[in-house]
Amino acid sequence: MxxxxxxxxxxxxxxxxxxxxxxxxxxxxxxxxxxxxxxxxxxxxxxxxxxxxxxxxxxxxxxxxxxxxxxxxxxxxxxxxxxxxxxxxxxxxxxxxxxxxxxxxxxxxxxxxxxxxxxxxxxxxxxxxxxxxxxxxxxxxxxxxxxxxxxxxxxxxxxxxxxxxxxxxFEKYGVFPEQFGDYLSLVGDQIDNIPGVKGIGKKTAVSLLKKYGTIDEVLKNKKLLTEKLQKLLENATESLEKSRQLVQLxxxxxxxxxxxxxIYKGYDSKKLLVVLKKYEFSSIIKELGLKEEFEKKYTIVNSEKELSKLRKRIDEVKTFSIDTETTSLDPFSAKLVGVSISTNEGEAYYIPISHVSENNLTKEIVLKFLKEILECERYNIVGQNLKFDYKVFMVNGIEPQIPHFDTMVAAYLINPEERRYNLEELALKYLGYKMISFEELVDNNMPLFGNDFSFISIEKAAEYSCEDVDITFRLYSYLSKYIGEMKELFYNIEMPLINVLAQMELNGVYFDVDYLKELSKRYEEEMKKLEEKIFEISGEQFNINSSKQVAEILFEKLKLPIVKKTATGRNSTNAEVLEELAKDYEIARLILEYRKFQKLKSTYVDSIPSSVNITTNRVHSSFHQTGTSTGRLSSSAPNLQNLPTRSEEGKEIRHAVKPQFENWYIVGADYSQIELRVLAHMSEDEKLLDAFENDYDIHTITASKIFNVSELMVTEDMRRIGKMINFAIIYGISPYGLSRRIGLNVNETKKIIDNYFKYYQGVFEFIKKTIDFAKKNGFVKTLFGRKRFIPQLKLKNKNLIQEGERIAINTPVQGTAADIIKIAMVKVHNELKRNSLKTKLILQVHDELVFEVPFDELQIVKEIIKDKMENAVKLKVPLKVDLYEGREWE
Missing domain, CATH: 3.40.50.1010 (5'-nuclease)
Incomplete structure (x- = not known):
C-alpha cells in the first residue's frame, strides 16, 4: 500500500x-x-x-x-x-x-x-x-x-x-466528517473567534445535524424548529454565514x-547529525545510532624508548589530557592498571602498568614519568573529572599542579541546569560521537573476571582508554570557546578547587563508630517507648511506617480532623500535616518524634559505620562541583553536609566526629551571616552597610524596624522573626510562605515585609533591578560571573514566573557566597601547604569549614584560617568568621 x-x-x-x-x-x-x-x-x-x-x-x-x-x-x-x-x-x-x-x-x-x-x-x-x-x-x-x-x-x-x-x-462527536464543517459553524470557536450561533451548543448542533444532515437543510426546515431555535438562527444569520466561510477549508x-x-527517501545521517549536535540532542543521536567518525592514531607505550618519545611530544605541545584506569573507585585500594594521554585531537597514547600476563612498563618507571609531567608548572593538564585521577596520583606520591581544564566542570559552568556531565553524554551532546562504554568493554572482554580492568588485554584497554583522552581533548577544544565571561571563575576558582577537594576527600572524616553503635541502641529504645505510647493511644498495633495505616488510625478510627489530601486523594500524613495536628493531639506529636528517631537512625547512625574505609578507618565522602545550580558544593556517599544541627538528637550525631589521634582537635570556621553581607555589598543598602561596618546585631535592627519598636524593646521572639525575615528576603519568599514559617497571618506578614523594604530601600531596588535584568537577559550572575539561566521568566504561567523571580533574587547572593567560600578553601589550603602543616581540611558544609588539627598547630592554624577566610575577597563590608575548637565537632 x-x-x-x-x-x-x-x-x-x-x-x-x-x-x-x-x-x-x-x-x-x-x-x-x-x-x-x-x-x-x-x-x-x-x-x-x-x-x-x-x-x-x-x-x-x-x-x-x-x-x-x-x-x-x-x-x-x-x-x-x-x-x-x-x-x-x-x-x-x-x-x-x-x-x-x-x-x-x-x-x-x-x-x-x-x-x-x-x-x-x-x-x-x-x-x-x-x-x-x-x-x-x-x-x-x-x-x-x-x-x-x-x-x-x-x-x-x-x-x-x-x-x-x-x-x-461519529463516535466522538455524533456527526460524520462531511458534517463536521457545519458542526463547527454552529457551535463556533471562542479561541479562533468564530462566532457560530449564540445559544447553540454541541448537543443541539449534533441533534440538528442528525435530523437534517446539513445547515442548509436546517435553515430550509426552520419553521419546524422550536420557537427558541428559530429565534437563535434568525438573530445569527450573518454570524452563521461568516462562520461557515471561516471553517471552510x-x-x-x-x-x-x-x-x-x-517521496520519503530517509535522512542523510551526516546532515542530521550536524543538526542534532547543534541542538545538543545527545539522547536522539544515541537512539538513532548516529556517530561522528574521527581520524585517530592510538599508540601503546610499553617500552622506555616509547615513553621517552611521549615525553618529548609533551614538551612540544605543552598541553595534554590524561586519564587513569584502575581496579577500583576507591583510591586507597585501587591498583593503577594503566594511564592514557592525548597530545592532540586524534592522537593518544596508552601506558600499561599492571595488566595480567602482558607486556607492561613497571609502576616505578611510569610513576617517575608521571611525577615529572604532572608536577611541572610548564604543562597544561586537561581531563574529565580530574578529581578522581588526582586522588589516585596523590595516593601514589604525586602532587599534580592545578589543572588547566576539566571538561566536566566546564560543561557544568556553561549549563548548570543539566543533570548529567559524564564523558559519554558530553561526547554525544557536543561532538555527536558514540563512545565505547565500560559495560561494552567488560561484556566483550571479561566474561570470567568481573570488572577488574587488569584482565582486559592491552590492545582493547588502549582503544578504550585512548578514546577517553582523545574525546576529552576534543571537548577541551570545543568547550573552551564557551567559557567566555566565566574565565576568571573557571581558572581562578573552580580549577584550583579540584586539588583542594581531592585532598579533602582523601583526608576523610573520622567517626567514633563505637559511640554511634551505642547511640543506635539508645535510639532503638526511644523508638520502642514511643511505639508503646502510640499503640496505647490508638488502642491497637499498626505499622507506624505505613502512611496508609497511620491515616486509617488517625482519621478513620480516632476521627482527627483531615488537614490535607495527597495527589491520589488519600488523607495525607506528611510532616506538615502531623505538625499541624501535633498542636492539639499527642499521638501526632509522638508519631513525629518516632519518625525523627527512625530517620536519624537509618540515615546516619546506622549507615555511617558502613561507609568507613577499611584502609583508613575514616569516611571519605565525595564533594561535587557540578551538583547544584547556584555553585554550592554538594556531598554524597555519604552526604556529610546534611548531618543535622538543630535538634538535640542531631547534635548527638555530630558528637561522633572526632580527631582520629590523641592530641588533635576539631576546629570549625563558620562565616557569620555571609549571605546578608553579600546582599549588603551587592545592594549597597546604606543601612545594611552601616550595620555590618559597625558590627551591629542585624537581626535586632530588622526586628525593631518591622515591628516599629525600639531595639531595647525587641524580644527574643521578635529577633527570631527578624532573623527569619533577613534570610527569607534573600530567598525571595512570598508573604504566604513566610506566614507559615513565622506563625502570623498573611496580612500581618505582608505588612512586615513592607516595613522591611521601607527601611532597607537599597535592598528593594536591588531586587527590582535584578529581576528586570533577568527578564531582559534570561539569566543572572554572581559577583564572579557565574551564570544561571532562568527560563521560567519567559513563560506565561504565573507560578513559574514567581519561581523564576525567586531564583533571580537568590542566585546572585547565594552563588556569590558559594564562590567566596571556594576562594577561601583554596587560600587556606595553599597556606597550610606553604607552611608544611599537618592540619587536614576534612569538611565543607556550605558556609563552614571543618579541620582536624594537631595541638601544637592550633594557634597558627586558627590565625591562618581566620585571616584567609576573612580576606578571601574584599567586599564593601567586612567578612567575619566565627571559630570554635574541641575534641569533637559539636
Whole structure:
C-alpha cells in the first residue's frame, strides 16, 4: 500500500512545546523543547508507519500573518488566541531546517494556513495514494476524513495517537466528517473567534445535524424548529454565514509541488547529525545510532624508548589530557592498571602498568614519568573529572599542579541546569560521537573476571582508554570557546578547587563508630517507648511506617480532623500535616518524634559505620562541583553536609566526629551571616552597610524596624522573626510562605515585609533591578560571573514566573557566597601547604569549614584560617568568621 503522510506542523510544534520540559536548552541558552518534541514525534511515526522510497511525507506550517482570506471575512479572526510564548517564537525559525534534516519536505505559503495546504494536497494527490494520513492535534481537519483520508490525532503527550476514520469521528462527536464543517459553524470557536450561533451548543448542533444532515437543510426546515431555535438562527444569520466561510477549508492553494518532491527517501545521517549536535540532542543521536567518525592514531607505550618519545611530544605541545584506569573507585585500594594521554585531537597514547600476563612498563618507571609531567608548572593538564585521577596520583606520591581544564566542570559552568556531565553524554551532546562504554568493554572482554580492568588485554584497554583522552581533548577544544565571561571563575576558582577537594576527600572524616553503635541502641529504645505510647493511644498495633495505616488510625478510627489530601486523594500524613495536628493531639506529636528517631537512625547512625574505609578507618565522602545550580558544593556517599544541627538528637550525631589521634582537635570556621553581607555589598543598602561596618546585631535592627519598636524593646521572639525575615528576603519568599514559617497571618506578614523594604530601600531596588535584568537577559550572575539561566521568566504561567523571580533574587547572593567560600578553601589550603602543616581540611558544609588539627598547630592554624577566610575577597563590608575548637565537632 502506498500512503501519503501530512504533518500539521504548526499545531504539532505547539503540542510538543507544552508536552516537553520547557527548561530544555543548549549550552548557549537557546531553548529547544519544541524541537525535541518534534524530533520524537517524527522518529516514532517515520519508523512505525512510513515506507522509504514508496510513501510520501510533508510537514506543513502556517505562514506569518495567517490566512489572508479569513482575515478579510472577519477582521478579528483568531484575535482571541493568547500570545505565542516567547520560548516558542525563539524556536520557530529553526523548525524548517530541523524537519528537513529528517528528510521530510516542509511546506508553507504566505497568506495560507497549514490546514488549507493540507486540504489542497490531500485533494490533489489522493488518487495517487491508497491512503492519506493527516497527523494533527487539531479537530478542524476531521472534516477531511473519508474512505481514503484518515486523521491521526495526538490526544495525549506527543507520541500517543488515535486514528480517526468516519466511524471514529461519529463516535466522538455524533456527526460524520462531511458534517463536521457545519458542526463547527454552529457551535463556533471562542479561541479562533468564530462566532457560530449564540445559544447553540454541541448537543443541539449534533441533534440538528442528525435530523437534517446539513445547515442548509436546517435553515430550509426552520419553521419546524422550536420557537427558541428559530429565534437563535434568525438573530445569527450573518454570524452563521461568516462562520461557515471561516471553517471552510481551501482546496486550491497555489502550491508549486509534485508527488516526487514528497517521496520519503530517509535522512542523510551526516546532515542530521550536524543538526542534532547543534541542538545538543545527545539522547536522539544515541537512539538513532548516529556517530561522528574521527581520524585517530592510538599508540601503546610499553617500552622506555616509547615513553621517552611521549615525553618529548609533551614538551612540544605543552598541553595534554590524561586519564587513569584502575581496579577500583576507591583510591586507597585501587591498583593503577594503566594511564592514557592525548597530545592532540586524534592522537593518544596508552601506558600499561599492571595488566595480567602482558607486556607492561613497571609502576616505578611510569610513576617517575608521571611525577615529572604532572608536577611541572610548564604543562597544561586537561581531563574529565580530574578529581578522581588526582586522588589516585596523590595516593601514589604525586602532587599534580592545578589543572588547566576539566571538561566536566566546564560543561557544568556553561549549563548548570543539566543533570548529567559524564564523558559519554558530553561526547554525544557536543561532538555527536558514540563512545565505547565500560559495560561494552567488560561484556566483550571479561566474561570470567568481573570488572577488574587488569584482565582486559592491552590492545582493547588502549582503544578504550585512548578514546577517553582523545574525546576529552576534543571537548577541551570545543568547550573552551564557551567559557567566555566565566574565565576568571573557571581558572581562578573552580580549577584550583579540584586539588583542594581531592585532598579533602582523601583526608576523610573520622567517626567514633563505637559511640554511634551505642547511640543506635539508645535510639532503638526511644523508638520502642514511643511505639508503646502510640499503640496505647490508638488502642491497637499498626505499622507506624505505613502512611496508609497511620491515616486509617488517625482519621478513620480516632476521627482527627483531615488537614490535607495527597495527589491520589488519600488523607495525607506528611510532616506538615502531623505538625499541624501535633498542636492539639499527642499521638501526632509522638508519631513525629518516632519518625525523627527512625530517620536519624537509618540515615546516619546506622549507615555511617558502613561507609568507613577499611584502609583508613575514616569516611571519605565525595564533594561535587557540578551538583547544584547556584555553585554550592554538594556531598554524597555519604552526604556529610546534611548531618543535622538543630535538634538535640542531631547534635548527638555530630558528637561522633572526632580527631582520629590523641592530641588533635576539631576546629570549625563558620562565616557569620555571609549571605546578608553579600546582599549588603551587592545592594549597597546604606543601612545594611552601616550595620555590618559597625558590627551591629542585624537581626535586632530588622526586628525593631518591622515591628516599629525600639531595639531595647525587641524580644527574643521578635529577633527570631527578624532573623527569619533577613534570610527569607534573600530567598525571595512570598508573604504566604513566610506566614507559615513565622506563625502570623498573611496580612500581618505582608505588612512586615513592607516595613522591611521601607527601611532597607537599597535592598528593594536591588531586587527590582535584578529581576528586570533577568527578564531582559534570561539569566543572572554572581559577583564572579557565574551564570544561571532562568527560563521560567519567559513563560506565561504565573507560578513559574514567581519561581523564576525567586531564583533571580537568590542566585546572585547565594552563588556569590558559594564562590567566596571556594576562594577561601583554596587560600587556606595553599597556606597550610606553604607552611608544611599537618592540619587536614576534612569538611565543607556550605558556609563552614571543618579541620582536624594537631595541638601544637592550633594557634597558627586558627590565625591562618581566620585571616584567609576573612580576606578571601574584599567586599564593601567586612567578612567575619566565627571559630570554635574541641575534641569533637559539636
Amino acid at each position: 502506498r500512503e501519503l503522510f501530512l504533518f500539521d506542523g504548526t499545531g504539532l510544534v505547539y503540542r510538543a512545546f507544552y508536552a516537553i520540559d520547557q527548561f530544555l536548552k543548549t549550552s548557549t541558552g537557546m531553548h529547544t523543547n519544541a524541537l525535541y518534541g518534534i524530533a520524537k514525534m517524527l522518529i516514532k511515526f517515520l519508523k512505525e508507519h512510513v515506507n522509504m522510497e514508496k510513501d510520501a511525507c510533508a510537514f506543513i506550517l502556517d505562514s506569518k500573518g495567517g490566512s489572508k482570506k479569513r482575515k478579510e471575512i472577519l477582521k478579528d479572526y483568531k484575535s482571541n488566541r493568547p500570545e505565542t510564548p516567547d520560548l516558542i517564537l525563539e524556536q520557530l525559525p529553526y523548525i524548517e531546517e530541523f524537519v528537513d534534516a529528517f528528510g521530510v519536505k516542509v511546506l508553507k505559503l504566505l497568506g495560507y494556513e497549514a490546514d488549507d495546504i493540507i486540504a489542497t494536497i490531500a485533494k490533489r494527490f489522493c488518487n495517487a495514494f491508497e491512503k492519506v494520513n493527516i497527523i494533527t492535534g487539531d479537530k478542524d481537519l476531521l472534516q477531511l476524513v473519508d474512505e481514503k483520508v484518515y486523521v491521526w490525532r495526538i490526544e495525549r503527550g506527543i507520541t500517543e495517537l488515535v486514528l480517526y476514520d468516519r466511524k471514529k469521528v 481551501i482546496y486550491d492553494v497555489p502550491l508549486d509541488v509534485n508527488i516526487e518532491d514528497l
